[in-house]
Every structure is written in C-alpha cells, then in structure tokens.
Amino acid sequence: DSIKAIQTVRFKVVAIERVQSSYIKVTSESKVQIKPRKLYLVNKEKKLEILFVSGQNNNKAVVKPHTFPYLTFLLNPLGSMMRKNQHYTINELGFHFMAKSIEFTLSKEKEFGNGLTYLGTQTKNNYKCHLLVYEAKSFPFFEYTVLEKETVSSIAAKLIVNDYILRSKNNLYTEFGYLKAGTKLQVPVYYCKKTVFYLDEKTMLPVSVSVFDNIGLLENYDFTNIILNKPI
Numbered sequence: 220d221s222i223k224a225i226q227t228v229r230f231k232v233v234a235i236e237r238v239q240s241s242y243i244k245v246t247s248e249s250k251v252q253i254k255p256r257k258l259y260l261v262n263k264e265k266k267l268e269i270l271f272v273s274g275q276n277n278n279k280a281v282v283k284p285h286t287f288p289y290l291t292f293l294l295n296p297l298g299s300m301m302r303k304n305q306h307y308t309i310n311e312l313g314f315h316f317m318a319k320s321i322e323f324t325l326s327k328e329k330e331f332g333n334g335l336t337y338l339g340t341q342t343k344n345n346y347k348c349h350l351l352v353y354e355a356k357s358f359p360f361f362e363y364t365v366l367e368k369e370t371v372s373s374i375a376a377k378l379i380v381n382d383y384i385l386r387s388k389n390n391l392y393t394e395f396g397y398l399k400a401g402t403k404l405q406v407p408v409y410y411c412k413k414t415v416f417y418l419d420e421k422t423m424l425p426v427s428v429s430v431f432d433n434i435g436l437l438e439n440y441d442f443t444n445i446i447l448n449k450p451i
Contacts, residue, residue: 221423222318227252229446235439236306236383239392243304248444250451251313257451258312271296271309280309297372299395306383306438308372314424323379324410325353341417344443346426348417358412358433360388365402370395380407384432411437422447 231248245265251258256273266285279293280301294301296308307316325335338350363374371391375382386392388405413431418424422445429439 222314224448225253225314226448227451228313229444229449229451230442231444233441233443235436236304237435237437238304239387249312252451253313253315256310258309259451260309260312269309297370297395299393302395303393306381317425317428320379320381320410321353321414321416324414327409340420343417344426344441346417346419346421348419348426350415350417352413352415354413355409355411359408360405361408363404363406365398365400365404367400368397369400370397374398374404374406378406379410381410381430381432381437383437384411387432407432419445 227250229248229250231246234245234247236243236245245262247260247262249258249260256271258269258271260269261267268283268285270281270283276293278296280296282292282294282301284290284292292300296310302308310316334353334355336352336354338352341348341350343350363378365374371386371389371394372382375385384407385404386394388407391398411430412433415427415429415431416425417427419426424442424445424447426442426445427440430437
C-alpha cells in the first residue's frame, strides 16, 4: 500500500548482483515518475546518464556516456546493450516491481505464516527499520514451453519469476531476443529461495533487500536519500 501511494520518488541505490560466477557493484541515483512513466538515472562512476519518457523516442532510452566519442544514443531498454551484465531493465527501476514480486511470491505460499518471519527492529542505512525474512521451504522448478514471440524477460514478467534465475538455470545469459517457439525451459515456482528486507518504520518502504537463490546471494540493493512525492 505504501508503494502504491508513490507518485514520484528519488533515491540512491547501491546494487550488488551476481553475474555468472562473480559479483558486480553499481551505484546510481534516480528520479522516477510513475504515471506516465518517466525516469532519469545517473551513474557518476561510469559517467553515464539515462533518460526515459514513456511514449517518446519509440519508447527508447536516451543514453549519454560522458566518455569518448561523447555520442548520445537511443537504445532499447530490453536490448543487449542496456541489459548486458544487468539483472533488471530500467522498466523495473523503483519500488513497484519489488512490491509486485513480493506480493505474488507470498500469494503462492500455501503456508503463508511459515514462509515469512518478523525479526523486530534494526537500524539499516540510517533508517529505523522492521526486519523481515521470507524463505521458501523448497525451491522447485517446472517445465515451461516457449510460445511464439516470447523472450526470457517477457516470460519472467508473465510468470513473475526472477529474470536472472531463469537465465541462469537455462544458460540464457545473453539471449535478449525472441526464443524459439517450442523450447523447453526450467522455470522457478517462486521468485526466489530467500529474501531479507528492511522496511523503514516511517514510510514502510524497503531500504535494503537481499535476494537468494539455491546457490546463495543473488542480488542486494541498498537504498538511501529516498524522497517521496516531490516535484521532479
């Protein structure tokens, strides 16, 4: 409910994602308007800016790397250039996708109370937080048959499963286009094996989220400088 009340949000996020056998750390600052979807992202370390406005530029993102040859590009947010070594697209930037994933995962749990544990309050990222842990008793997969004009990301979005776990399980790390219809994929039943999340007591928004698969830590996101519903 707190996430659904967001109209605009600004935040800084430190992301750590497992890409095959190593971890990649990225720090970025973003401004996001929910409806109509608009966002601006800057990565100061990589000297990279991204601007996206829904319905403009054929729904492509304006990408400006402040490095030689100093060109500005229009890129498909779902394409390989913007997705390389990334778990998510800019379409998932913010909190709404996170809420949808958590809500759907818990709805799949037949024994809801046994999957979610409340561990009291702790301070995280300078916020006083509620600490919660979700852990599935098992992390099974099922077989899925690819339909016409489906991609890994469209399947993950349709079934609300983790895009990168789906890629990892089926060795599809660099497949961003249409998959061959009839291909059999192994798809996780749940979004993840385990999630640790800290909810700010005041806003009830997640300020830190750690996601685990059956191997170990898959991804971690720490949010700071969160500003809600202010003009952008």
